[in-house]
Amino acid sequence: MARILIVEDNEMNRDMLSRRLKRKGYEIEVAVDGQQGVEMATASMPDIVLMDMSLPIMDGWAATKELRRNEATAGLKIIALTAHAMEGDRQKAMKAGCDDYDTKPIDLKRLLGKIEAFL
């Protein structure tokens, strides 16, 4: 089964997303900040990374850039998540190296469509 790494600092969002994806049969790992996200992604090489953009210690853009810089993790599929939902967010995320982009609050159906597209 596909493995997904959720990098999310908001506890409730992390809880909801991981539980709902688990129910769909995914194997879930979670990281609570950008730095931990980079470390865990490098260590476990998940199929997909769901990356929140506003994160403590290292934000989502920086973490994505870091993963792309590293040869081993450069090919990871990264979907950016943001609660700001501003016009510039999407471009900023794609420019940082994300493969796709979705907004919070999560519309599970829509997100699942995006996940499955990469698998």
Add this chain to the structure above:
Amino acid sequence: MNPSEQQTRRASARLDLLRQELLAPILSIEGHSELLQEQINDQNCLDDLGKIESAAAQTRKLVDEMLVAETQQREKADRDEQRSGFKHDLRNSVGAISGYSEIILEELEDADQLNDDVRTYLNHQLTDSGKLLQMLDTLFKAEHDFGEDSGSELNVEISSVFDSFDQSDKETVEAIVGNILVVDDNDSNRNLLAHQLRRQGHQISTAPSGRQALQMIRETRPDLILLDLFMPDMNGFDVLREMHKDESLRAVPVIIITGLSDKNAAVKCIEAGAFDLLIKPVNPSLLGARVVACLERKAWHDKEQAYQQELEKSYTFIRKVFGRYLSDEVVQQILESDEGMQMGGGKRTVTIMMTDIRGFSVLSQELDPQDCVRILNNYFGVMTPLIQKYDGVIDEFLGDAILAIFGAPVASDIHAQQAVACAIEMQQAMAEVNHNSQQWGLPAIEMGIAVNTGEVVVGNIGSETRSKYGVVGHHVNLTARIESFTVGGQVMASEYTVASLAPEVSIAQSLEVEAKGIKEPVTIHEITGIGAPYSLMLEDDKQTLLPLKQELPVSFNLLSGKAIADELVTGVLTDAAEGVAALTTNADMELMTNLRMTIPGYAGSEDDQVFSKVTEIVGGENGQRQYIIKLTSAPLDAREYIRSLIVQ
């Protein structure tokens, strides 16, 4: 208020209303969470529900903080960054509400524990959180101030109300000021309130205790009282209750001012009669407005009171004009009628009633003055309520006579039948009058009643100092004339009255009379009964005449009106009963002819005059005619003498 102040005020109003808009779905989410709490048993789902609740609380807190931030002046860049932060946090917290609601739905569905209520409530959570999210999105698109974008759903329409406020600021309102009593045991509170209210132009007196306040209220009757609740000697609530007990103090408005924010206290005070309750510290502008509102209300109340007094004055006036013989109903009708007090003269068709006690002048000479008054008061006492019962107005008591009017001052379509029915019931009531007299050992009396209908002038007649509602005209004179034809126990009505009657009447006899001012002779009828709806009938009072031991020779004059014919006629009484006799004479007399007679044979008889009236023409032979006469006025001695001659 300068333009920038106005702008600030409007901006803050806009945010207040925006807050209400945003709060509505949050309150709905909180409400549905409570309902779900009762329906869900699964512990995991309950935990998730707890997360929805805390997310809702977080959302509410964020909305408040955001709107407070909006009131502050910031650089645009700072403002945008701040808004972006709120947007992020709000989307997360609202997202938690919808997310966990979906999770609960999924989990209960999988466990097959989803009942209809829970599904409905959870769908409400999703709808409300969706609505809230949409509102926030709209809001965050704002280029300038929140809620100001025209065309957006969240453009709060505040200008119409504020334009009206501004308009009312421009209007000069007459300042309402009054005498206000400030009651508070705390010196600084009392002085502050007094100072604030004096500045608004009110007259202020103060009291430092409940007892002193009550005394001052009784003495000075302030327009308004500001009352503290907690005072050492007598608390404010007890002052309020004392005031409520006193009819005259109940109208003085009281505003309670207290530091006690207990809801029950407010309810108690308002129940005990307080106009309002303000919690300390009181905003001076708000206090000013409440005080003015209260004084305005009081002024209206006073005006109403004055109007009431005016009405009572009118009532008293009507009572004075009509005497005390007008029923309350009639007074009420006069007060309520459009014509009201305009009682200047007017032509009106009415029915006039005149009554008279037969032979009362003679009786009054023989009786003690006290007994005479006793008989009259008894008589009037019985008759007055009867006349009122039939909507008659007693215009005058003239000695032993009553003049009553039916159909004025309050118009009636049935005044003729009311008067006739009244007259018959009055005759019936004579039994009661005489029963009373008998108990006191006083002689019985008899009454004749005349009733006539016609156009008369009615109105306030008299001088300025002494005026009374009265009636004048030929028909009044005619009534008096008809009255002179009646004997005791009779009701005589003119043809005009009888023509206006709807109910059937029984007529014992009819005759023609002439009266001053009336061209044609008038037919008058003796009425002995009236049909439905009154159904009143006089008892047949024809008494059986018994022969006298010996024929009693009498001599008499015929009376025409008040004139007495010189010619002395003779005749004999052959039979008699109480107050009635059979007279044989060669004089040719018409029915209702009045006679002044001398009956010789008892001590002092030569000085006595017996008045009688022809009530029946029996017939006659050989030039002699027999009549039945009724003694209308006879001294007691004469009656006694005739009685002694009857063969028992």
